Amino acid sequence: MAAIKNPDEFQAIVTRYWSRLFCYIRRMSYFSQEDIEDILQEVFIKIYRYLNDYDTEMTFSTWVYQITRNATIDEIRKRKARPSTIWLEDEDLVKVLKSSLNMEKEYVNADSLEKIKDIIVNLPDKYKEVLMLRFIEEKSYEEIMDIVQLPKGTIASLVNRGRKIILTEAKNKKII
Amino acid sequence: MEKNPAQKIIEKIKQEKIVPESKIFLNWKNYLFWFIWMTTLFLGAIFFSFIILNLLDIHPSVIRQLGLGRIFFILARTAPYLWIVLAILAGVSGFLAIKKTKRGYRYSILFITSIGVLIISMLGAFLHLAKINRHMGEGKMFNRPMSRGIAFPVEKRWQDPQEGLLGGKIIKIDEEFFNLRGFDNEVWEVRYSNETEFKIRKMEENIMVAIIGEKIGEHIFKASLVLPPPFDRKPDRR
Numbered sequence: 001m002a003a004i005k006n007p008d009e010f011q012a013i014v015t016r017y018w019s020r021l022f023c024y025i026r027r028m029s030y031f032s033q034e035d036i037e038d039i040l041q042e043v044f045i046k047i048y049r050y051l052n053d054y055d056t057e058m059t060f061s062t063w064v065y066q067i068t069r070n071a072t073i074d075e076i077r078k079r080k081a082r083p084s085t086i087w088l089e090d091e092d093l094v095k096v097l098k099s100s101l102n103m104e105k106e107y108v109n110a111d112s113l114e115k116i117k118d119i120i121v122n123l124p125d126k127y128k129e130v131l132m133l134r135f136i137e138e139k140s141y142e143e144i145m146d147i148v149q150l151p152k153g154t155i156a157s158l159v160n161r162g163r164k165i166i167l168t169e170a171k172n173k174k175i176i
Numbered sequence: 177m178e179k180n181p182a183q184k185i186i187e188k189i190k191q192e193k194i195v196p197e198s199k200i201f202l203n204w205k206n207y208l209f210w211f212i213w214m215t216t217l218f219l220g221a222i223f224f225s226f227i228i229l230n231l232l233d234i235h236p237s238v239i240r241q242l243g244l245g246r247i248f249f250i251l252a253r254t255a256p257y258l259w260i261v262l263a264i265l266a267g268v269s270g271f272l273a274i275k276k277t278k279r280g281y282r283y284s285i286l287f288i289t290s291i292g293v294l295i296i297s298m299l300g301a302f303l304h305l306a307k308i309n310r311h312m313g314e315g316k317m318f319n320r321p322m323s324r325g326i327a328f329p330v331e332k333r334w335q336d337p338q339e340g341l342l343g344g345k346i347i348k349i350d351e352e353f354f355n356l357r358g359f360d361n362e363v364w365e366v367r368y369s370n371e372t373e374f375k376i377r378k379m380e381e382n383i384m385v386a387i388i389g390e391k392i393g394e395h396i397f398k399a400s401l402v403l404p405p406p407f408d409r410k411p412d413r414r
Contacts, residue, residue, distance in 0.1 A: 004196070007189040014182035037181060044185045051196040053203070057279065149281035 004051060014044050017061075020137075021068050027092070027132055028072050035075075043071045058146045062139070065147045092136050093117055096166075099135035112175045119169040127162030134159055203278070212273040217295050220266030223259045224300030225309035230256035230330040232304075237375060241388050241401050242340070250339065254329040263300075267292050331359050334405075337391040342366070343405060345384050354379070356387075356397075367392070368399045375403045 004010055018040065025036045046067055054063050093116045120128065133139045133147060141159075145152045188194075231251075239247055270292050274280050303309055312318075318327045325332055334343025335358060344358040353367045366387060376385060384405035390398045 007186050007194075010189070011182045011186050014185050015180075018181055040181065041185055041188070045189060045194060048189055049194055049197055050202060052199045053197075145282060151282060151284040153284055 004048075007048070010044075010048055013047070017064055021064070024065065024068060024137065025072050027136065028069070028129070029076055031075070039071055039075055040068075043068050046071065059143065062143045062146045065133075065137075065139075065143075066149070069147055092132075093120065096120060096131055096135045115173045115175055116170075119166055119173070122169075123162060123165060127158055127165060130155055130158045131162045131166075205276075206278040209273045209276045209280075213270050213277070216266045216270035216273060217292060218299065220263050220270065220292070220296040221299035221303055222309070222312070223263035223266060224296050225303035226259040226313070226327070227256050227263060228300060228304045229309045229313065230254075230259065230328060235375065235403050237373070237401060238388060238403065250333060250336075250341070254333040256327075256329055258326050263296065267296060334386050335359050337364075337397055340388055340390055341386070342389070342397050343384070343386040346379070346381050349379060349381055356385070362395065364395050364397050366397045366399050368402070372399050373401045375401065377404075 021040055021043065022036055025031065025039055029036070031039070043064075047064060050067070054060065058066075093113055096116075120131075123131070129148060130144055133144045134141075139147065141152055141155050144155045144159075148155070150158075234247065234251070242250070267289075271285075271288050274283065274288050274292075313328060318324050331343065334341050336342075342356070342358065342364060344356045344364070346354050347357050347363070348355040352369070353365050356364045356366050358364060366389075376383070379402070386403040386405050387397065387399045388401040388403070390400070392398045
């Protein structure tokens with residue numbers, strides 16, 4: 001990446017990651033489209049400025065996610081407004097639920113979807129974040145470790161505990 | 177026609193003449209925290225070597241002679257608390273420094289603590305074996321009575337004739353007693369007999385000894401066990 005000598009060469013990176021990071025920020029923050037675009041602009045400028053800081057100990061994608069996460073959290077702190085809800089497509093909800101519970105069932109009805117959303121929205125942030133990275137962004141434990149900057153063991157236990165909470169709540173709400 | 181986001185970003189980079197920062201500029205903090213980590217561990221090792229120096233005088237025969245209960249009491253009274261606190265502080269600072277490095281988050285508390293304790297204790301033991309702690313102890317900084325008492329309670333431990341502990345340098349040997357100059361520069365007559373157990377190689381003048389026994393009079397001490405000293409420090413000359 002350090003081989004980029006001309007800003008024009010950087011355009012390919014922006015194009016490649018824009019949509020993914022847009023969705024990632026939206027899930028984390030529930031900011032408006034304009035706000036997310038502003039954050040992303042700052043993120044990519046930071047990535048460009050810090051290109052020499054990237055090392056091969058992690059994938060470039062993980063590094064990009066790490067910078068994006070930090071920038072989003074900074075923005076949330078600046079506004080002193082932790083989102084009370086999160087932006088999740090139905091498909092994402094089902095993904096989280098199925099992956100968390102190892103469910104085989106293909107069909108989830110609309111009523112269940114609302115309940116699932118309730119469960120996920122009410123999860124403590126620390127679980128919500130790692131579960132989304134694991135099951136929606138489909139990141140490995142190593143990648144999540146670098147994105148949220150916590151030891152791998154902590155990530156594994158957060159994922160496990162988050163899954164258990166979802167399982168208990170899903171049973172209580174009779175989704176499974 | 178409206179530009180796409182990528183084009184807008186590239187334009188901004190060009191307009192504001194933003195360039196990738198150099199690796200050294202981006203990493204100076206990281207290098208600084210690694211340096212702080214190494215420094216704190218080294219300091220921790222020095223403090224640990226002082227702890228060893230202050231504790232290693234507990235010869236097995238001392239335990240036999242004094243009994244475990246009394247040993248614990250004496251140790252609690254004269255433990256090297258200063259060095260214990262400083263070694264812990266150095267370890268904690270090292271832990272915080274490594275957590276602040278670029279990849280510090282990857283290491284668990286258990287891993288960093290274990291590595292820190294291992295390095296401090298191994299390096300501390302090496303400094304002790306190389307007698308670096310003793311040389312440092314002889315330095316000017318520790319030669320004031322006040323600071324010496326806090327830094328080297330091991331010597332204070334052997335200045336307690338009431339408790340049966342006396343240490344210092346043999347200055348004159350007689351048939352049934354020898355004169356000893358203690359760390360507080362007071363001269364003692366130390367009486368010995370066939371019942372006195374000697375753990376030193378040879379009794380001669382100008383050697384340092386630690387004695388367990390009983391105070392039987394004004395500056396008169398009856399020795400029951402004579403040990404090699406835990407310290408090489410010479411008592412101050414008047």
